[in-house]
Amino acid sequence: MNVAETVFIDNVPTTETDASPPSVTEQKADEADHVLDTMQTQDFPPPSTAKDQFQEELVIKPLHSGDIYASFQFRTQWDTDFLLGSKVSHYRLFPKSLGQVISKFSVRELHISFTQGYWRTMQWGQPFLPSPPGAELWVWFQDTVTDVDLAWKELTNVLSGIFCASLNFIDSTNTVQPSASFKPLGVGNVTDQRFLRYAVLPREIVCTENLTPWKKLLPCGSKAGLAVLMKSEKLFHSSFHSQALHIRPVCKCKSTSWELRQTLNVVFDLHTSGQGKREWSLFKMFSRTLTEACPLASSSKVYVDITDNPQGELFELSPATPLVSQAVVLGDGRTYSVYDLTDHATFGQTHSLNVLLRWRAAESGEMLRPLLHGERYVAGYGLQTGEIHTLVYNNHPYRAFPVLLLDTVPWYLRLYIHTLTVTSKGRDNKPSYIHYQPSKDRLQPHLLEMLIQLPPNSVTEVTVQFERALLKWTEYTPDPNHGFYVGSSVISALVPSVVAMDTNNTQERPLFSSFFPCKEESTYFMRIYTEPLLVNLPTPDFSMPYNVICLTCTVVAVGYGSLYNLLTRTFQVEEPSQGLAKRLANIIRRLRGVPLLT
């Protein structure tokens, strides 16, 4: 076992990672198998004895920059086993298209995200669930899969169809098998990286056609519940938009159950969406208000982060709600006002809920710097070589912690690993673990994984030089001088938390606070993505393949011809050639049969 695994093994969950229903439910669960079929006719919300349940929630977090962050979380849980031979054919809440994908390709975990825009950690803090710009897909296959590459290829094509995305562009040139950065988040402790595939398409543009199929996977579609707020004309008029889907097995401690978690994160800009006024409402953000919970949902809540506003001195929240929830999120204790949509009283007399945040002060206080932060850029000029700089900030005043840095660089930027330098505070900081897989031209990308110890309150700079390759003219993208994207670096870390993390798994917690499993009180797992890079490559002239072929062949022919000439001919004394008249005369003479002239 390598060093990285020993450090991060604690992070690998082996047991329940999420809220489990009360024990009463479990007792009833076995005897209530048949309830499933008759469920449709029952009153809603469905009783918790069902084998599947659906929860939805929306978190609204005002950001220090004046922007607002809205995060939707939908969770469908189903106590079934797709992989037990018997074909699952009766689907209720769980989307059938995904269930079939899981059973056909023997998927153990599937995480996919589509993101437009870059999450600005320094302005916005940490997101609940990070995602890199573009499309990201990582999948753990069951260890029964024999040809993982084939399954991966087919899976990406199927997902490409399901989400109307260009996932079919995922091939061996952008797929890697990280050794330590991506551990399974669900139950099961198989960590053999042979069954893991990770790919990022940084150029993928996310738009309505990706949102519609994503919404269709929800039990209520976009007809009822929180999903009515998701109107694309508003969602895509934002600074940041990210939609994700996570499938993983979770433990109910008796049997495995499958969890499908769909998240949608969006940041609305103060100036473009909010007209410069620090006043946000559901209507202003989504041009819709809430009228009901999804009838299929067992819980449906709206959370508003009021941690910075305990007395209401910063902003005013209306309608007021008596419900307050405390949760530990990203190592920090947060307070939320909660609107429970399953309670009819929430909607009041107007039968609609329009949460309104109106600022009293023009400016909110200074934001605490995020403990971990990453940046990346390309240095150097010209189209021959360059240098990738990755800066990782540890803003913790006194604690050092290790991070895992994962870099996937396409083959056409040829990395020189001997030029790798890692410096912190002006000193060489040798990584304690390096996993490097060099690239193969047109076959596989570079994969660089490092475990770096970040000293407290420091900036660690990782640099590595590369050389830009000249590609074949058909390998360039349609706009070659736009440049080529290099996917984000992934920084995974166990960050010291400010308050004790909640490791008690049996307790019900809000969905957004419980995605990454937590096994230690003092640290929490965090993943951040740096900016993707845009790198220019030298280009040939696309307009002249014929000319080049002709000219080069001419030069080769000059070489061939001159040598051929010298090889096949011999030197002879030049005889003066006869005049034209004489030659003609000789031809006539030959015909006439008279002696020739000399």
Added chain:
Amino acid sequence: KFSHLKSYFESTDSPEHFLQNTKYNAGDADVFLSTKMAAPLTLLFIVAITIRAVLFRSSLADLITERVEVVSPLNAWKRVVEGLALLDLGVSPYAGDVFHETPLMIYFFHFVIDYAEIVFMVSAVCIVFLLQFRKQKYALEGDRYPLDCLELIRTPREMLYIPLKVAMFYLLNPFTILSCVAKSTCGLNNAVIALFILSTIKGSALMSAIFLALATYQSIYPLTLFAPALLYLLQRLYIPVNWRRPSFWLFTTQYVFMYLGSLAVMVCLSFFLLNSWDFLTSVYGFILSVPDLTPNIGLFWYFFAEMFEHFRLFFICVFQINVFFYTIPLSIKLKEHPVFLIFMQIAIISIFKSYPTVGDIALYMAFLPAWNHLYRFLRNIFLVSVVLLACSALFPVLWHLWIYAGSANSNFYYAITLLFNVAQILLVSDYFYAYLRREHHLTHGLYLKRKDGSEATLVLK
């Protein structure tokens, strides 16, 4: 007149005479090296080494190391270091597509990495020593020719200066200096080829086969030097190239076995060093299939960057066969002159190979002073030299305009590589022409007359 020549020829071709000559020459060479030329040569070495040492220490070294004209993906020093770094990380250097040296080379550098600069300087100087001996002996073959062509035959005095000229041409050639300062492993490959030439000229069939195998192992193309080496050794042993003679077949078989045997030993040794056959595709597959289109001074990069995908394989085959193809006709035409054949082969390789660098050009250019007796027959040496010089100056200029300034595009650089290659082709074919013409004059006399007695001009027909 011709009968006289013929009888003279026969007499000079007799073994005793030739042997006598050779002995005399060898002795002469040793004496000469130890006495008369020692001082200027030493001075030259000091100057050459000083230039290199100064450049190694200067800031120019980094600049030169990056030049695409000087280093290719096959022999870049940066890639050697990368290969060693990968080995240190526990990754096979051939797992990626950066390292393309042979396994023996990586183990060699594993031990001398700290002394790399010295290794490259020493190898440059060695090449000169190795080329020296060759010239010494070869130059005296002119003795066999008719008396009325005395003008064409080099005087011993002229020949005395050939080694010095060769040394100067090689050591002070900017191409060699650049190649050495960039620590391009091309210098070492040149040294292996020089060793091969030396051992061939010395008549040691075994050493010749071993070094030829080593050169082939390093970069495939020297395979075509097999024919001249065999011809030279046969000539030395007075075995006529005759299909019906058993002695010819006996020696050829021996040489082939020595060659293939040593090649097999090297390949197997490489296998046991790394315990995998990956290096075969990574080194030889890389040379032959040209996947890396990094610009260089050759003809391949832009051609295959702009090639239509379904014609790629066809043209790769055509271009690679082109390099090897000339061996057969040249060996037939020049079977009496294997040393000139070696020169032709090296020149053709360096023009038409897939990843040429200026170091390869420097090797065949070092031969040029040895052919200084051909000078009077060269037709367009002035034009060619001017073009070569102009192109060498324009390479960095157009590269800068394309890659850094962005005010030119790839076509500019490509145009210069085309011109450079045309100039090289003209240079080589001009020397070939001159050599054939001199041979013609040596048998037919220098001042040819027509039937009617007027002065004749020679034409190729």
